[in-house]
Amino acid sequence: MKFIALKNPGGVDQLELQAMATPQPNDDEVLIRVYAAGINRPDILQRQGIYPPPADASPFLGLEVAGDIIACGANVKRWKVGDKVCALVNGGGYAEYAVAPADQCLSIPQYFSYVQAAALPETFFTVWHNLFQRAQLKAGESLLIHGGSSGIGTTAIQLARAFGVQVFATAGSAEKCAAISSLGATAINYHKQDFVAVVKEQTQGQGVNVILDMVGGDYIQHNFSAAAKDGRIVNIAFLKGSKVQVDFMPLMFKRLTLTGSTLRAQSAQAKAVIAHELEENVWPLLNNKTIAPVIDSVFPLEQVAAAHTRMESSLHIGKIVLTLGESSSSRSGDP
Template sequence: MLPETMTVIEAAESGGPEVLALATRPVPTPGAGEVLIAVKAAGINRPDVLQRQGLYPPPKGASDLLGLEVAGTVVARGEAATRFKEGDAVCALVNGGGYAEFAVAPEATTLPLPQGLSFTEAASLPETVFTVWHNLFERGGLMPGEWLLVHGGASGIGTTAIQMASALGARVLATVGSEAKVKDCGALGAVRAINYHEEDFVEIVREVTQGHGADVILDMVGGDYIERNLRAAALEGRIVQIAFLTGSKVEIDLMRLMMRRLTLTGSTLRAQTPEVKARMAKAIEQRIWPLIAEGRLKPVIDSSFNLRDAIGAHRRIDDLDHIGKIVLVVGSSRP
């Protein structure tokens, strides 16, 4: 028997981590094509921070609660949800509502818990892996043998991108902010990690690739990196923008884009249609889940916090010294 109410984390107003507060809400009911998950862990992502700050409102019809990825067990199913049964261990991409004891997820973006992973590890995957897959391999068209430059290499997105791209045959460069992060990214498979406090990434990319440049650039920094990306890119290079930590409004000379036949693109995941997300989920299960089973891709967890300490978890993600993902733990970490 499911309880009638559950503990959640609300952001009743916009601001810093201190606006997050415990609250009680009714346990949601799964609709058609949805499953209800008893959440064991929920990943924390940069969009959660933006929503907390009032800069990234949830789409129409989505939960107002933070949390875009969860792991746990299926406890109820809506009409036409037939793939999973009650008790199955899963992780899921959700449109919101992850910071809670129960969360509703579309069955189409719910995946089996990867072999060998805990709930805490699995909760760090969906938002990050969907983002990396779509932007590197679908939008960026990254191919084996090509050079990839990842900005923010020690972030959750960065550590995942390095591993996925390396495992699928690309050669990876990454920018980071400390020597400790240089070593960490090297251990994950980066051919070269670049400390942006001490080195010019444009020069290093040109040097390491022997003048070729980066075929694909994944950028979540923005600001003056946008113009510098044009200089670091290879002929016919693809630059994919997924965030703007230092600003989205800049002045650039597009002549370089024209002369080098570059593609500048970008996307957000949350706004994608259910059909597009379902297509991504199928590709990820076929191409990425086997890499996890083989030990070629492993979540990098910086730290975990109890659901009741969501404030502490958000303070940690606001600290740029973190490496990998930060996760809220709701129940037992093992399936």
């Protein structure tokens, strides 16, 4: 099969289309013929050599795919050959075929293309775990998202709005703020506005109940100011750095909860629980078109370097997806 190899840690020039033997599923896995694969920030970090995969994971790039199941392990009961699924994979998604734990597969939502389906697993698993499991976000609360135009951000806005949450989101351009607003959030252009002042004004001085932060750096201190009493702050990345001087006194005075997580290092059991909760609570919203992934751009597998360059530019709004094969653009419900 064709796949994308990383010759050495470094720039996009280290990505190369190569051939290797098609992997085979173990007893608890399925083998997927991949028609689309999502690009995610952890892929960029892994390529650069600063986010190595867990020891028990595939060393190859790619964390989410969509396609057709072509083989099932001995213990797999739910899925069968021919099922159309999207899946969170433990690496190896930039390939014509990928193995996935059966419990990390979800049916492609009705009317979704493979491209749309490939944009779901990594972001929806991440957002659900951090906002609804860790932060316990609930209807009637308020949420501030940093990086609101990213794949994570656009997903978080839609899910929070669908569950009755008031949403604020930061971005750095008029175009990105317009995209955020179209999804139902109050957009804050961080080049022109102080997000602390905006959320305080819009919440009658109370601040927001939950903050989802992938920026870090000096935002960490500002988040303490923007948070309401008993607020919950979740860090999922540190694009502006993880080492800063912070005054933690507001943490005590406001009784704040500061937490964070990465998805890839979590156990198979934890990921299976997330998949189950997504299927129960979120997949109906996808099937009835209440929410849908925002797709920024689509590249064929051979142009993976351009896809990575697009993500590193930070100009994208929503998800970047790779396509593989003639069926990549067909809709999941088509014959």
